[in-house]
Amino acid sequence: MIFAMTRTEHRRRTPLLLVEAATLLSATGNGVAVVALPWLVLERTGSATAAGVVAAASGLPLLLSSLFSGTVVDLLGRRRTALVSDALSAVSVAAIPLVDTLVELNLGWIVALAVLGAVFDPAGMTARETLLPAAAQAAGWRIERANGVHEAIFGLAFLIGPGVGGLLIATVGPEATFWVTAAGFALSVLLVAAVRLPGAGRPDRPPNGLWRGTQEGLGFVWRDPLLRTLSLITMALVALYLPFEGVLLPAWFVAEGEPARLGAVLMAMSAGAVAGALGSSVAGRFVRRRSLMAAALVVTGLALLGLALLPPYPGMLAFAGLVGLAYGPVNPLANYAMQTRTPERLRGRVVGVMTSFAYAAGPAGYLLAGPLVEWLGLATAFLVLAGALLVAVLIAAPLPVLAALDEPPRYPPAPPGGTTGRSEGPVPLGEQWLPAAHRDPPASR
Known part of the structure; x- marks a missing residue:
């Protein structure tokens, strides 16, 4: 009986562990890239200006893509967005040594691949963060605890990422560093693919277009x-x-x-x-x-x-x-x-x-x-x-x-047993239970 309870608790916590492990791998990979990309540029060109161009090229797209990132999540679904984000990161990082082997790796290639890897990062980060409430509910964690652990893991990744990048460059060289980083992103893809949570798949009510959906988020x-x-x-x-x-x-x-x-x-x-x-x-x-x-x-x-x-x-x-x-x-x-x-x-x-x-x-x-x-x-x-x-x-x-x-949640997760009190299991988060005071009036639905 004790063994069965332990296995059940493990299954309940598995989605949260998968989401946080993927967060650690993805954010650490980005931290490694922060060191490895300018190092490669400086090693190849000797130009600090060129290194600055790469940093700007990978940073500027974030300003625009982050604004639309949440709408992308609500269009594609949370798990799928996180998968695409880490897959693009893996491809862009692995392509650097691959392009260097097949053709000459110049500044233009590095800039293009840096942009490819960075442009979807905000959507991936947003997707993993929006998975937290369901993952915390499944694990029986308070949402505050899940948020604290999530932010700590994110901070830890960027604390160790640059150090790991420097160590890899010193031991295996910058080209091999990119292969190792790509493998980390690929592992993150596998972890997210294994996540099974209510609300993680294709949305039932996706936004009506990228711009209109973003306007709706801004207005809210x-x-x-x-x-x-x-x-x-x-x-x-x-x-x-x-x-x-x-x-x-x-x-x-x-x-x-x-x-x-x-x-x-x-x-x-x-x-x-x-x-x-x-x-x-x-x-x-x-x-x-x-x-x-x-x-x-x-x-x-x-x-x-x-x-x-x-x-x-x-x-x-x-x-x-x-x-x-x-x-x-x-x-x-x-x-x-x-x-x-x-x-x-x-x-x-x-x-x-x-x-x-x-x-x-x-x-x-x-x-x-x-x-x-x-x-x-x-x-x-x-x-x-x-x-x-x-x-x-x-x-x-x-x-x-x-x-x-400190107000009661306006949109809490469904209570145990769903809205009817029966033991039919958790209600999908897209059909959340709301206290009567917070339900939309029929005319606005």
Whole structure:
């Protein structure tokens, strides 16, 4: 009997394990590519400009594709979108050494393959994220716990991915590194193909076209006060936070001649973020979500200001870790809001739209940081960006609309036994049970 119960529990948790294992492999592969692609370009051309062209070519399509990614998920289905995304990544990565063997691998080929691998990444990420509620329900997990683990795994992948890429380049060379990375993406395809969950297949009510579906997602986010506020908060945080990682800290440590310390500070941020995401699933049992969000925002702002004061190296490490730790709960809480305030048929579009806001804010922050450094100097630019972020979070943290994080879910999963109370098994998430107060009136259906 005990053995049978154990096997049953294992089967219930299998979909969640498959989704998270695929997330780890896919995100780690992208982290490896972040290192391997510029390394290959620099090795072949010796041109930093060429490496920048490849980075821009793989990054710019994300701005547009992320906006439509959720609509693609709602058109094709969650499992199918994740499969296509990882398959394209595997093909694009494997094609680099293959093209190099068959014809001369020049910059044009590298740019084209980098774009092919990156353009569908937001859709794959959105698809795996929209599978979480059903996977958590099957495993008997609270959705907050699943969100915290998912964000921690995503952060862990980007923490270890560049390190794995550097190790592979050093041991087997850049060409073989791409073959290993392609194998990781292929394994992710197999894992996602094995996922069996309600709502994972072809949607029953797909959107009416790519653009109209995206408009519907944009409209839904903008009409919901909490989702609209979280989108704006995320945009402000990303725009002011990313320049620290991508511009200011690298410039500071280059001037100091300490590249190894730069890596350690960025790793401390990432490790703190992983711990913060995991901790958010525990903290949610003891504190209100609004309180957790407010504390996360304020402590992130204060810790970033401490880092911007450029203390001695041990202090920088401590503040960097605290920045990541404090910021860790923000994404899981935003995910929870999207999952519980969005009808099942719109979930992909809403996740994709809100993700696209963050993608758009990052380049805006980078464009601001460069001129700011040239105009005010590096040390002052640190303080200006950190001060602006602190002002933003002090305005956002007490906003009354954040209390909606603690409201009952508008679109909860179906209760055990379905809507009738019979033991017919789980109701497909496309036919969710809703409390009477949240059901659409007949005229609007």
